[in-house]
Amino acid sequence: MTTREPEWTEQDRAEVLALALYRAEFCPCGCGQRYVDTTSDEETGPQFVADRVVCRARLALLEAQKAATTQDVVGGARIWRVRRSGGMGS
Numbered sequence: 001m002t003t004r005e006p007e008w009t010e011q012d013r014a015e016v017l018a019l020a021l022y023r024a025e026f027c028p029c030g031c032g033q034r035y036v037d038t039t040s041d042e043e044t045g046p047q048f049v050a051d052r053v054v055c056r057a058r059l060a061l062l063e064a065q066k067a068a069t070t071q072d073v074v075g076g077a078r079i080w081r082v083r084r085s086g087g088m089g090s
C-alpha cells in the first residue's frame with residue numbers, strides 16, 4: 001500500500017499561479033524592478049538611480065567563512081547558515 005501526498009487544492013494552485021504571475025512582472029536581468037518599467041520609453045517612463053548597500057547577513061557569512069581554517073576535516077560538508085542575533089526585532 002502506497003501513501004500519497006495529498007493532491008493540491010484549488011487554493012494551492014491559485015497561490016502558485018499568483019506567485020508565478022508576480023515573479024513574471026519583474027525584469028529578468030535581476031535588477032529587481034518591474035519589467036514594464038525597465039523596458040519603458042526613456043522619455044516617458046520612470047527614471048532609475050543605482051547605489052549600493054551591504055547585505056550584513058552575507059557579510060557575516062563571508063567573514064565567518066574566511067575565518068574558518070582550511071585544514072578543517074569537515075571541510076566542504078559544512079553547511080553555512082545565517083541567523084539573526086540581537087538588535088531590534090529579534
Ligand SMILES: [Zn+2]
Pocket residue numbers: 027028029030031032033038
Ligand atoms: Zn532589469
